[in-house]
Amino acid sequence: MNVIFGILSLTLSVVSAFYLQLPTFFLVLGYSWSHNYPVKRWISRILALATFLFFINTAPTLLTLFSVGVPFAFFWFFSLFNANPNVFIALDDKQIIKQKDRIYSENTEVVGYTDDNGYSICYPIDEIIMPRHILNDTFNGNPLLVTYCAGCRSIMLFNPIINGQRLIFDVVGVHRRNMIIRDLQTGTIWQQGTGIAVFGKLKGMQLEFYCYQQTTLIDWIKQNPNTYIAKESDNIRKSFFPKKLLLKALKKVTGKYVAPGKTNLTGLPLREKIWGLQLNGQSKAYPISELKKITEITDNLGGANIVIKYNPNTNQIEGRNKTTNEQLKFQNHWWFGWKEFHPDTAVWKEEKSLLL
Numbered sequence: 001m002n003v004i005f006g007i008l009s010l011t012l013s014v015v016s017a018f019y020l021q022l023p024t025f026f027l028v029l030g031y032s033w034s035h036n037y038p039v040k041r042w043i044s045r046i047l048a049l050a051t052f053l054f055f056i057n058t059a060p061t062l063l064t065l066f067s068v069g070v071p072f073a074f075f076w077f078f079s080l081f082n083a084n085p086n087v088f089i090a091l092d093d094k095q096i097i098k099q100k101d102r103i104y105s106e107n108t109e110v111v112g113y114t115d116d117n118g119y120s121i122c123y124p125i126d127e128i129i130m131p132r133h134i135l136n137d138t139f140n141g142n143p144l145l146v147t148y149c150a151g152c153r154s155i156m157l158f159n160p161i162i163n164g165q166r167l168i169f170d171v172v173g174v175h176r177r178n179m180i181i182r183d184l185q186t187g188t189i190w191q192q193g194t195g196i197a198v199f200g201k202l203k204g205m206q207l208e209f210y211c212y213q214q215t216t217l218i219d220w221i222k223q224n225p226n227t228y229i230a231k232e233s234d235n236i237r238k239s240f241f242p243k244k245l246l247l248k249a250l251k252k253v254t255g256k257y258v259a260p261g262k263t264n265l266t267g268l269p270l271r272e273k274i275w276g277l278q279l280n281g282q283s284k285a286y287p288i289s290e291l292k293k294i295t296e297i298t299d300n301l302g303g304a305n306i307v308i309k310y311n312p313n314t315n316q317i318e319g320r321n322k323t324t325n326e327q328l329k330f331q332n333h334w335w336f337g338w339k340e341f342h343p344d345t346a347v348w349k350e351e352k353s354l355l356l
Contacts, residue, residue, distance in 0.1 A: 152337025
C-alpha cells in the first residue's frame with residue numbers, strides 16, 4: 001500500500017508543479033484545465049499532501065521514505081513558484097514609459113502602432129514585448145493590448161474592451177502551438193493567435209484586432225518621426241529569470257521545438273515568416289520570401305479585390321479592400337502559428353496562389 005500512496009503523492013506533486021505546462025504537451029486536457037487554475041492547482045496540492053501523509057502512515061522504510069519524500073518536497077514547493085505569470089510578467093500602463101528619446105539601437109526590431117488620430121507608438125520586441133508577452137497599455141487615452149507568443153512568433157494587437165468593460169490580461173500557457181491568456185475580470189481563457197475566448201464566461205467573444213507594423217526602429221521613425229517609444233519602468237517585480245537569460249532560452253527552445261497541435265503543417269517550412277490576412281471568412285498567407293519579389297500585389301480574397309504594398313527593405317506592409325476602401329489587417333507569424341488556426345489557408349506566390 002505504501003508504494004501506491006508513494007507513487008500517487010509523487011504524481012500529484014509533479015502535476016501541481018507543472019500544472020500550467022501540462023496542456024502544452026497533452027492536448028486532451030483541453031482549455032478547461034487552465035480555467036480557474038489557481039483553485040484547481042491548490043486542490044491538487046492538497047491531494048498530494050494528503051496522499052503523502054497516508055504514505056507516511058504506512059510506515060515505509062527509511063530508504064523508501066527518503067526516495068519519495070525528497071522529490072515530493074521539491075515538486076510540492078516548486079509548485080508554489082512555477083507559474084507562467086511569474087515568468088512572463090504582464091505590464092500595465094503605469095509600468096510602460098512612453099518617450100521620444102531614442103534610447104535603443106536603430107536596428108532594434110519593433111512593433112509599431114498608429115491610432116485613428118495619427119498618433120504613433122512602437123514597442124521594442126526583445127526589450128519589452130518578448131520577455132513580458134503581454135502589455136496592458138493605454139495609448140492616447142485608449143486601451144491597447146499588445147500580445148506576443150514567442151513559441152510561434154505571433155504578434156497581435158487588440159482592443160481589450162468587451163461589452164463596455166476593459167479587460168486586463170496575463171499569461172496562462174501554451175495550447176495548440178500558441179499562447180493562451182486569461183482576463184483577470186472574468187477568468188475567461190483566450191487564444192492569443194485568434195483573439196477568441198475559448199473557455200469561461202465570455203466564451204465565443206472575440207477581441208477586435210488592430211493593424212500594426214513589424215520593422216526596425218529607424219525605419220519606423222522615418223515613417224513616423226513623432227512616434228513615442230515604449231520602455232519599461234524600473235519598478236517592475238523581477239521575473240524568475242534574468243531578461244537576457246530568458247530571451248536566450250526562448251530563442252533557443254522555440255527555434256528547435258514545435259508544440260503539439262491539431263493541424264497538418266504542410267505547405268511551407270515551419271518557421272517561414274509570413275504576413276497572414278483573413279477576409280470575409282477566407283485566409284491567405286503571404287510569405288515574406290515571396291513578397292520580396294514584388295512591391296505591389298493585386299489579389300482576390302473572400303470575394304474582394306485587394307491591393308497590397310510591401311516594402312522589402314523595411315518589412316512594412318499595407319493593403320486596401322478596393323471595394324470598401326477599408327484598411328487590411330495583416331498578422332505576422334511563423335507559418336505553423338498561422339496554419340494551426342487557419343487550416344484551409346491559401347498561400348500566395350508570385351503570379352499565382354496555392355490552396356494547401
